Amino acid sequence: MKRFLFPLSALMLVLSACDKKVDHQAYLLSKADSSALDLTGNPEIRKEVIAYMHAIAPDKPASGQITSGCGDDLVAVGPEGLRSISGGVWKKNTEQDGISFKSVIVVPGTEIVRLYNDGKTAVRNVLLDVTLNTPVGEMNLDVMRLETYIKKGDQWCMIAGQGTMPFDRMDVMKTLIIRLALAFTSGLLIMFLIMKRKLNKLKRRQSGFSSI
Structure with a gap:
């Protein structure tokens, strides 16, 4: 025996x-997709909102200060399906589980940012390579994000975000x-x-x- x-x-x-290991090639933006989408219009606004998107990534220490003027407009859904009303609740739900973000990296060639409403609304779709610190050690996962941003005065704010782990x-x-x-x-x-x-x-x- x-x-x-x-x-x-x-x-x-x-x-x-x-x-x-998720094959990132399957999530790269093809030439056909690029030609079907406007990904170059309003270059100055596009540069501004993309810089904001990257600056408020949850692994950035100053992300809370940057989003402090957005109030409670955010409705977020995590990869596990949990809905959080406002960014503060979303962060609190994460911290209660003893989880923190070690790194959040944009997978090159997967970020799509579209602008609407005269450059006052932005919709983002991106694949992120995420590393988490958990009570049982580090965990690495890929998360496909869909996010919506609006311009409130002089500040951009995320008002909706949803994450999905790609099916493998x-x-x-x-x-x-x-x-x-x-x-x-x-x-x-x-x-x-x-x-x-x-x-x-x-x-x-x-x-x-x-x-x-």
Whole structure:
């Protein structure tokens, strides 16, 4: 029995150590998409709002000060589906779980920024490479973000944001394999413990007969 347990345990360790890798090529903006969208109009406003978007990334220490004049206009939905009303609530929900942002990096070639309403409204779609500090260690994940910004006076403000973790078939398969391996190993261990218990009972009976 033991000779089966070691290779199964080694297999689970290897599978658990595999990092999820999302193919970023699938999320790059193609030439056809670029030609269908206006991504160059109002260059000065575009430069201004993109700089603001990057400055308020949650891993930036000054992001709270920059957004202080936006009030409670933000409605945010995280990758886990939790809705937060206002930026303060969103940050509080994150901190309650003991999670903080270590780095938030824009994946090159995935950022789309469109301007509307005479340059007073901006819609952003981007793939972010996010690293989190958690109570159990660092966690890396890709998050596709959809955000809406409006110009309030002289300041830009995010009023809506939603994050989605890209679907990865290989990650689903890895999770399934790990679950099957764990279930199979658990079954073997239970059978081993049952057989060991029965064997011990049989040995005690035999020792009792031999002492008579």
